[in-house]
Amino acid sequence: MQHNAFSKFLKLKSAGEKIAVLTAYDATFAHLLTEAGADALLVGDSLGMVLQGAPDTLAVRLSDVAYHVRCVRSGAPDAVIIGDMPFGTFQISPERAFANAVKLMAAGASIIKIEGGLTMAPTVRFLTERGIPVCAHVGLLPQWVRAQGGYKVQGRGDTATAVREDALSMEQAGAVTMVLEMIPAVLAAELSTHLQPPTIGIGSGRDCDGQVLVLHDMLGLSAGARKRFVKNFMADAESVQDALIAYVQAVKNGDFPAAENAF
Template structure:
């Protein structure tokens, strides 16, 4: 499939997505769609399929580099892939992950890393955690850099968390996540990814902070939007498929070996399912 063949008339005329536009979508109840992208070709296909936000995720460590975690990914890797995605982007909002070790030392280190990613084409940077990161978020926002926060399961801290586990299951842990979300919102984060948290908790955080756009992954249907790793959506991730993932290349009601959807059609199906509320399904994909 060529990049050109994935284009649609709607894609060619879609206005550029901006933060005000994303906020307007949330205010009128329209779900925000986010999907990872790592190169120009897939970025164009995903953008043309109508995805609102492209995320250059440090998940490239797993799905592109073949690593067992995101920890080996460097700032240079992220800047390179951000530049590639920028080349394929047509109108979607572009977010880039700040990789492990590129922002934790100080707000000044975070600023230098964020500048590198913005110069590569990012319109927003994403960092994991709260606590000392709250002041880093404030430092970046005060200097005109839009920030997406990330709490719950934070892959860069997977060893400290004891593995890929649902976070915030008990009352005490849920209270901590609520406090973290409130602190990040107060610091100026415009967006926040809630990963692997109970659906009810994600819904509570979303309702408590209407200005901060909540994006769920394994967090139920009550968030303002959803994100998936592109390879998961296409059913090509090796190993056990997480509960919150759906293979959108498969047509519902067909046998496993039946012809599936094209990449562009699968992404369009994802967009449609998030927008109409049929994905995620709480009984199948939530906790």
């Protein structure tokens, strides 16, 4: 499953076909998403906010993610499933990160996702050298939101160099794919062109190799003001399944994200 996941993403990138990803947390939606044509399902630590009602992702436990990975795997036996490593489960040491990543793989994850750039490169290398496929996550880092000063665009002006270094270090460490969150569209396009690992954008423009959104956001279910990079696909849909299909098609044909969804 792990090798198939990487091969699938590389094949889509080389063919110029966008990769459509959505978060999933249960068997029912996992099945619906695969029926709609999603290329991968992300069991994100976003579950802390959309399922548990927390203000951020920091309190999510490894057991929480493992539970939801098992649920998603039950509903989508053949899907590429990306399991998020929660805050505090991978920063202590590469060995601790490996032990925790193994638990998510055993629960059914195809790939595990780690936030952080240059500082996390040794850990990512340790995992990939031991058979754990890693999805890197650079740019805005929700787990680092307090250190980054809030949910703000990363990589503008002089800070673009740091984002480039983060992305390159993840590629060199062996990451098989990479989430680019809330970085300028021009920078995301540059990275997507030069990096071998397929890039999955969220708030980073249409030139990434793929896109991901939180399921609840794209169904218009999230509380508060709509984020700029989100589109409510339920607004023009007659059913949830129609909205999921519309999202996948919009990613595939390049209609989403539009210019107003980028920075």
